[in-house]
Amino acid sequence: MTISIWRYSHLALAVSSFVFIILASVTGIILGFQPISEQLQPYNTENLNNITVAETIAVFKATYPEIIDIKVDDNDFVIASVFTEDGDNLEGYFNPKTAQFLGEEIKPSKFFQWVTSLHRSLFLKSIGRFFVGLCSFLLFLIAITGTVLILKRQRGIKQFFAKIVNDNFNQYWHVVLGRFLLIPILIITATGVYLSLDKFQLLPENKTEHAIDFDAISETPKVELTEIEAFKNTPLSEVKAIEFPFSPDVEDYFTLTLKTKELLINQITGTVLSETKAPLVNIFTNLSLNLHTGKGSILWSVVLIIASINILFFIYSGFAMTLNRRKTRIKNKYKSDKADIIILVGSENGSTFTFANAFYKALISKGEKAFITEMNNFTNFPEAKQMVIITATYGQGEAPTNANQFFKKFKTENIKDDLKFSVVGFGSLAYPDFCKFAIDVDKTLQQKHQQLLPIFTINDKSVEAFNQWTSQWSEASGVPVKIAEQALTTKPKQLKKITVLSKTKTNTDDTFLLTFKPKKHHKFTSGDLLAIYPKNDHRERLYSIGKVNGNIQLSVKLHKNGLGSGFLFASEVNEKIKARLVKNSAFHFPKNASKVIMIANGTGVAPFLGMLNQNNNTATHLYLGLRTEASFHLYKNEIDGFISSEKLSTFNLALSRENEKQYVQDLLLNDSESIAKTLYGNGIIMVCGSLAMYKSVLTVLEDIVTKFNNKPLSYYQNKQQIKSDCY
Numbered sequence: 001m002t003i004s005i006w007r008y009s010h011l012a013l014a015v016s017s018f019v020f021i022i023l024a025s026v027t028g029i030i031l032g033f034q035p036i037s038e039q040l041q042p043y044n045t046e047n048l049n050n051i052t053v054a055e056t057i058a059v060f061k062a063t064y065p066e067i068i069d070i071k072v073d074d075n076d077f078v079i080a081s082v083f084t085e086d087g088d089n090l091e092g093y094f095n096p097k098t099a100q101f102l103g104e105e106i107k108p109s110k111f112f113q114w115v116t117s118l119h120r121s122l123f124l125k126s127i128g129r130f131f132v133g134l135c136s137f138l139l140f141l142i143a144i145t146g147t148v149l150i151l152k153r154q155r156g157i158k159q160f161f162a163k164i165v166n167d168n169f170n171q172y173w174h175v176v177l178g179r180f181l182l183i184p185i186l187i188i189t190a191t192g193v194y195l196s197l198d199k200f201q202l203l204p205e206n207k208t209e210h211a212i213d214f215d216a217i218s219e220t221p222k223v224e225l226t227e228i229e230a231f232k233n234t235p236l237s238e239v240k241a242i243e244f245p246f247s248p249d250v251e252d253y254f255t256l257t258l259k260t261k262e263l264l265i266n267q268i269t270g271t272v273l274s275e276t277k278a279p280l281v282n283i284f285t286n287l288s289l290n291l292h293t294g295k296g297s298i299l300w301s302v303v304l305i306i307a308s309i310n311i312l313f314f315i316y317s318g319f320a321m322t323l324n325r326r327k328t329r330i331k332n333k334y335k336s337d338k339a340d341i342i343i344l345v346g347s348e349n350g351s352t353f354t355f356a357n358a359f360y361k362a363l364i365s366k367g368e369k370a371f372i373t374e375m376n377n378f379t380n381f382p383e384a385k386q387m388v389i390i391t392a393t394y395g396q397g398e399a400p401t402n403a404n405q406f407f408k409k410f411k412t413e414n415i416k417d418d419l420k421f422s423v424v425g426f427g428s429l430a431y432p433d434f435c436k437f438a439i440d441v442d443k444t445l446q447q448k449h450q451q452l453l454p455i456f457t458i459n460d461k462s463v464e465a466f467n468q469w470t471s472q473w474s475e476a477s478g479v480p481v482k483i484a485e486q487a488l489t490t491k492p493k494q495l496k497k498i499t500v501l502s503k504t505k506t507n508t509d510d511t512f513l514l515t516f517k518p519k520k521h522h523k524f525t526s527g528d529l530l531a532i533y534p535k536n537d538h539r540e541r542l543y544s545i546g547k548v549n550g551n552i553q554l555s556v557k558l559h560k561n562g563l564g565s566g567f568l569f570a571s572e573v574n575e576k577i578k579a580r581l582v583k584n585s586a587f588h589f590p591k592n593a594s595k596v597i598m599i600a601n602g603t604g605v606a607p608f609l610g611m612l613n614q615n616n617n618t619a620t621h622l623y624l625g626l627r628t629e630a631s632f633h634l635y636k637n638e639i640d641g642f643i644s645s646e647k648l649s650t651f652n653l654a655l656s657r658e659n660e661k662q663y664v665q666d667l668l669l670n671d672s673e674s675i676a677k678t679l680y681g682n683g684i685i686m687v688c689g690s691l692a693m694y695k696s697v698l699t700v701l702e703d704i705v706t707k708f709n710n711k712p713l714s715y716y717q718n719k720q721q722i723k724s725d726c727y
């Protein structure tokens with residue numbers, strides 16, 4: 001079944017029941033505190049496993065002339081009803097070892113009773129109970145469809161708990177928390193449904209009746225209460241209730257109700273007169289009640305409270321994700337059969353639509369007859385002269401949902417041969433199959449049509465890269481489109497002021513090191529990004545940073561007319577600039593790795609300098625690619641320091657413009673065996689620098705692991721052993 005059917009079911013169920021679910025969750029959170037407050041009462045004085053029924057009966061008999069019954073509640077508190085020597089009736093909690101009266105039974109407060117009633121029946125009696133039961137069932141189905149969606153997303157059960165790329169706050173936490181709270185939510189909902197069925201008496205009744213042969217009841221041999229086998233062998237922890245006989249007559253007996261059975265016991269001889277098993281339905285009802293309410297366990301009550309809070313978060317994040325997807329609805333000016341330029345979009349979560357829409361609007365503003373639609377709406381566009389396909393990749397290099405019919409339709413629709421096309425792939429290098437779907441689309445189209453431009457891939461929704469593509473497209477098509485960056489970037493919010501601490505001169509490669517002093521409360525680490533806004537507008541430039549002695553260190557290449565690099569180079573020591581620290585958890589130094597291999601070229605070394613500075617005892621190896629010996633001077637002191645302090649185990653430098661031309665990938669090939677061993681032993685490889693270098697490194701790594709480990713590189717990529725931050 002396609003992911004869309006599961007997603008629509010998940011959404012439809014949530015939409016149809018969210019008001020009830022919110023109510024049930026909020027009241028559920030409050031009610032979760034009731035068993036906790038009960039458990040915190042001081043009535044659980046003994047470990048009931050260590051006391052037998054015989055011991056308790058003996059001590060009660062010795063203390064009180066008459067005992068009506070002794071019960072053990074879900075909190076393991078012993079409750080009894082007795083008469084004292086003075087003829088007073090004492091009812092409440094007792095110590096089972098001493099028979100001492102501890103206090104009166106706690107009744108739930110009016111507030112908890114009110115909330116319970118709202119939770120169970122919305123104050124609507126049977127109708128309310130029915131709706132609550134139905135919503136429990138719907139939430140159960142939501143949890144099931146959610147599990148299927150996670151399984152699809154994670155590519156199978158084995159990877160269910162594998163790391164997730166933090167692409168988007170709502171989506172990330174919806175999945176991460178969903179995985180951990182799935183079991184409690186399934187339990188809450190399944191037990192909720194069970195309890196509703198029980199209330200409506202829809203569960204099979206299999207009552208078992210006691211049968212006593214009163215003619216055969218004997219009064220001999222007489223046995224002391226403490227010697228009755230059934231009492232001697234039963235710990236109090238198994239007991240639900242002990243009903244005492246009304247009179248000393250032999251026809252009156254003890255009723256011993258245990259969790260799984262009920263015994264009627266001759267009070268004189270101690271023989272078992274009748275024994276019935278507790279109906280399975282009752283056992284499940286009890287279990288369901290305890291699991292649903294958390295009765296008797298503080299730990300489980302806490303889990304239930306957390307799960308209920310998370311249900312509220314799931315509703316919020318789920319709807320936020322849906323709204324995000326819907327925000328990108330398409331409004332076309334021209335009909336598809338009148339348009340010259342067709343833009344087809346493949347998008348799962350809507351961000352690709354933001355780019356495609358901006359491109360569409362730019363075309364329309366230039367007077368072009370453009371038409372934009374989802375890839376699944378591919379058809380025979382009679383007037384089309386060219387087609388632009390802008391698509392994301394999902395799953396295992398697969399199509400987003402709204403593009404999964406594309407190949408089928410492309411085969412059957414008969415479109416003009418002279419149609420030219422260009423494909424733009426949106427993807428993330430954090431996934432093994434980078435932009436694979438876009439690449440497949442490009443290859444398929446090439447079989448029948450002519451490329452206007454070669455495929456263009458974009459990592460992490462890079463606005464700069466998209467603008468590069470639009471200018472290439474403008475040149476090739478002769479339509480001079482310009483996309484306003486505002487359309488693609490959001491205005492920066494909550495900028496922080498950081499102070500320039502030091503700045504080096506540029507080296508032979510026009511590269512310089514820059515250090516900023518952050519404020520004490522600024523939280524960041526090596527591998528995070530620094531976003532700057534050189535013109536104080538929407539234009540954002542991002543730099544990978546290292547945390548060196550608590551400061552932010554960047555390595556920047558000064559580009560001619562470079563907006564970001566020019567701005568940074570012009571900054572003076574002690575000057576304050578406004579910036580944003582962007583968390584990039586996917587590229588943090590691994591906490592518990594056996595070994596880390598760092599691969600960088602050019603300014604990509606910056607986060608590694610910070611990570612090495614912070615490294616305490618992880619065996620770490622650095623492969624760095626630069627142009628010349630002179631390029632290295634900028635980093636030499638720091639790297640020498642890391643080697644002598646043993647923060648860096650080995651250092652390998654590849655120089656591409658010296659006599660013996662070398663690239664980092666050549667160095668990796670030389671160390672093939674140790675690299676293969678690192679990955680085999682769960683070590684981590686981190687790559688930072690240019691995309692071209694990253695692609696070459698991946699090719700070399702693929703060869704190495706295929707040869708030495710007999711595994712494809714995607715195996716290690718899926719296990720998040722390859723981390724990258726490339727641009």
Ligand SMILES: Cc1cc2nc3c(=O)[nH]c(=O)nc-3n(C[C@H](O)[C@H](O)[C@H](O)COP(=O)(O)O)c2cc1C
Pocket residue numbers: 153167346347348349350351352353392393394395396397398400426427428429431432433434435436460461
């Ligand atoms: C579950 C999931 C799987 C993904 N799989 C891939 C993949 O295999 N290859 C890739 O290049 N990008 C992959 N991506 C990244 C997306 O293609 C990328 O973030 C894209 O910009 C999202 O576009 P959208 O918001 O329009 O759906 C994946 C993202 C997610 C959330």
